[in-house]
């Protein structure tokens with residue numbers, strides 16, 4: 001499953017969102033061609049996509065399987081391939097804060113304006129640890145107080161996704177937005193380094 005959104009006009013706040021599938025049974029050569037991407041839903045609005053209005057029918061269709069030219073095909077959704085903002089909408093989870101990761105139990109600590117996340121000593125999330133977080137998120141009392149729960153509620157696609165195993169990484173919004181980006185910004189503050197960098201790129 002793939003999803004992402006983009007602004008199609010800089011003068012408007014509206015975004016176009018797509019959600020669809022790449023079929024892994026297709027040979028590599030044609031798997032990623034545009035005509036083989038299966039669109040499920042599109043959304044164009046200044047509001048983020050409420051995927052639950054599409055998901056009931058889709059969950060059922062995928063779980064029941066599809067008959068094409070008298071051949072029955074069953075489906076399994078293996079992965080959600082999306083950046084962190086898009087993934088947060090599909091999975092109904094947070095994308096930042098103290099618990100930005102649904103794949104492990106990392107909890108950040110606040111230092112001034114920053115939330116620091118230790119990448120050591122975290123436990124991998126499992127289906128049952130996810131279910132526990134989901135249960136907590138559905139209880140009103142917990143929701144008001146629990147900053148440390150990455151789950152906001154049920155995912156619109158919980159009938160077809162194996163959460164958290166289906167979640168893939170987004171290195172741009174995690175790794176590169178973190179220490180790498182900070183280090184790079186610091187390095188480029190030095191005028192001579194910045195100049196040398198620009199020159200070598202131009203070459």
Ligand SMILES: [Zn+2]
Nearest residue numbers: 101103104106
């Ligand atoms: Zn993690």
